[in-house]
Amino acid sequence: MTTTLPGSGTRARSERAPAGRPRRRRRGPSAYLVLVALLGLAGVMLIPFGVVVLNALKTPQEYTANGPLALPEGLNLDGITGFWERTGFGGVLLNSVFISGSVAVLAVLLSVLNAYALGIGRIKGRVWILVLLLLANTLPQEALVYPLYFLSKQVGLYDTRLAVIIVFTVIQTAFGTYLLSSVLAAFPRPLLEAARIDGASRWQVLWRVVVPVIRPTMAVLLVFFFVWTWNEFLIPLVFLVSNDNQTVSVALGVLQGQRLMDATMSSAASLLGLLPTVLFFLVFQRTLSRGLTAGAIK
Amino acid sequence: MTSAAHKRSRRERLAYLPYLIPGLILFTAVIGVPFVMNLYTSFTEWEGVDSIAGFWPGGDWVGLANYRELAGDGEFWASFRHNALVVVAMAIAPTAMGLVLAALLTDLIDRHFGPRAAGFLRACVYLPQVLPIVIAGVVWSWLLNPDTGAVNEVLRAAGLDSLARDWLGEPGTALWAVMAVMVWVQLGFPLVVFMSGLQRVEPSLYEAAEIDGANWWRRFRHVTVPQIRPEIFVVLLWTTIASLKVFAPIYVLTKGGPGGATNVPSYYSYQNFFDKTEVGYGSAITTVLTLIIVALTVVFLRLQGRAGQEPEGER
């Protein structure tokens, strides 16, 4: 245990950036080999996206005549504009951003509070409380649909975005609570005790000592919760009945007919739909890899 | 330990209870009550429309009939066999691969080529998590098409005609093809979690190991893995739960076919909830599925506790 106390190295982190640069000189041939291999892997991961882009730019006629894997003959943006108009995509996008954004923020906050009690506070029976909270994830979503439908009708939240936000906040919190409490269980105790001796309250310890240390993990959670909520399908399908409330993933369903699908417009639409999540990921990419600064501890 | 110290530590722990209250209240409303309702429904025969007393859903009480029917449903239990392989594809393989990748990106690429290169590669690997699964399914079925698909074209171009297959149509290959696609989808999740965990590791630990002459593999085993053990447990449990509940990725690729060769347990609950609207039976299926997953979770958390990340009792 003593050798693996994560976080105990927080102070050393400050030296990292200056110390990191000079080491870059020693690039052996094996490092290049690994780089090439990883670039190859990245290429394979991106192939399906290339196919989506190809078809998003085709006319339906080209797609039908030459198949899905042929190159487009020219740039055709009708699929993108057509889908935008057909679904009122501006509003749909806004709904998705609001729902996913709210869920991400609220669920991270809730996860931190839960994990503080379970991981740092070590409340009695915490394993069982954790198992209980994990039920939000272990219970298949389809089991929630009918009960939540009845409950939301009772309280007048059926067909509202608020219902979806509340439901996903709780569902996503399960992962956050588990990850953060696992990380916090190994939190360096001396750090906490020092802060308490300095007269900080529990609330202050949480925000001034604990949160700064786990910020990279919180950023990961924020990104995951946003992306997961964005791509959720079943519960939004059931709870967002009006087109005014719909999310991107539900709106995409319009293109999947009873017996026919619109492949080119679906490609265009999914491209439109994933842009915001990619953007969100790239913006937070920096937070993901930025280590801790020394100032965070004070 | 003295009893006074014991008492103090108990009071100390109770002081953290308020932090749990908002979470527990919301949990009760969104998961707890629906879980009990679902449990009740599983003892009834119900089509999902009428409600008893205008509120509590559930139809005619049939006792354990749904469970008895489920126990005798050979197809349902057989589908768990596929789940074992799905656990490999969605949990074990991505976790292992993600661990190695995370270590390579942090320990090698970041240090030798800079954080931008590492960040770019991570973004590429993570991207499949963002694509809606419906579209991913359509695109992969194009790529795996037996006549025109890119996979077979590449094999033929390389002179490996004999390896070209009807990937999603032959019972022998369908599940493997689906598993490969799942690894593609899933890999980014462990990678991102592990890389964030590695931010906590002191660079000096690596330096010390390097000075000691430890090669990359030894550093990986003795520095990287122990440092992010909490993350490894979390990711492994999480992806295992996901693979036991999996439905959409399989359904969009094969619809459970050919001839049921890729059916999974969740397929049965979906079918009963939404196609047949036999909500009572569907509830019984999800209850059984939940119990199995919860049992697994408990075992897993115990193991995790024993591994030292969740020390039991006072120290």
Added chain:
Amino acid sequence: MIKARRGAALLAALATGSLVLAACGGGGESNPDELRLWHYEAPNSAMGVAWSQAIKEFESTHPGVKVKFEEKGFEQIQKTAPMVLNSKDAPDVMEYNKGNATAGMLSRQGLLTDMSDEVAKRGWDKLINPSVQVTSKYDAKGTMGGGKWFGVPNYAEYMQVYYNKDLFERHRVKVPATYAELVEAMDAFVKKGVTPLTNAGAEYMAHQFVYQLALDKADRTWVDAFQRYTSKANLTDPAWTYGAATFTDWVKKGYVAKNSVGLKAEDAGVAFMGGKFPMMFSGSWWFGRVAKEVKFDWDTFVWPGAKLTPGSGGNLWVVPKGSKNKKLAYDFIDITMKKHIQNALGNAGGIPVAADAAAITEPKAKKLIENFNTLAQNNGLAYYPDWPVAAFYDKWVAEVQKLMNGQATPAQALGEVQKAYDDGLPK
């Protein structure tokens, strides 16, 4: 640090803002001057075109009333209809699938309005051919062909063979008029190394071959027993066995490609429309798309020698129990049944149920409609094999895939189908 905190504050503001916005959401308040209409047809499809014309006409004949149309996804309606219709958010009129497992079930659950009186009053029953009416009327158990009208179809559909004239000419194959000629033609194509029929084993196409082949040996009583439970259906009888065995044989002979087991209908349709297969046996729902997107010379014929072929009335207009403006809903349905809207539907590539034959100008569309009318008048519509019980479709797909892969004999596959059928029969 300050920067990070500002970011957090921004996110928090976003969250609260969205909560406020979300709380304001919600609909369902009734408005006497609004007709809430849902359907799931693409705007450029025959139905989409005709119905948007009907919406305009409704608004001009009902000054002051606004149509609030929402295009829905098929899956959303399929999965959530019982829940939506049981809430105050139900629309005033909507499109819904016909058949026992869909409209029949909703009618049995009391979620749809019985519109028999309105049908008689407005004379819709006189416009629609009796064999098309079957899917609109349900009995107390929700079985079609009953006595009460729970929906009105605006169009119809059936299956036919689409063929690529260029490929027939290039390989000098005669277009078949009888079943024997069909087999000859397929043999000729196979000899030239061309797979004659496109197919999709993972979706409806494959089991519809089996059904059509069985229908070749069956009669109306057989269809009614299977589809409407008028007597006990035996799925291992000679007709079904012939259908399953012949289809298996076709796979062996290469009439349909063995590697189509895992394909979806979209793949199969695109392969035909891309000129890779001379024939596609599928529904009229492809017609508009083939007409628009195909570059070669093509035409259609009814399954050679068929007295019975899969087909039925189209999806229904239904009026939910909770509809707040039923009168307006009926007015709207009435407009969609009018001659000129029906003609527009026909000219756009759909099969109208009450059109003026002379007004359909496009020759291929004319032929499509005439062939349908002949079938309907001869009582030749046999519905679809997956209709009789809920979740039957998946069963058919799975068992026919086993047939194609040689994992099951016709007797074994049909035995499994029979089991699912017996389990799903209304109790």
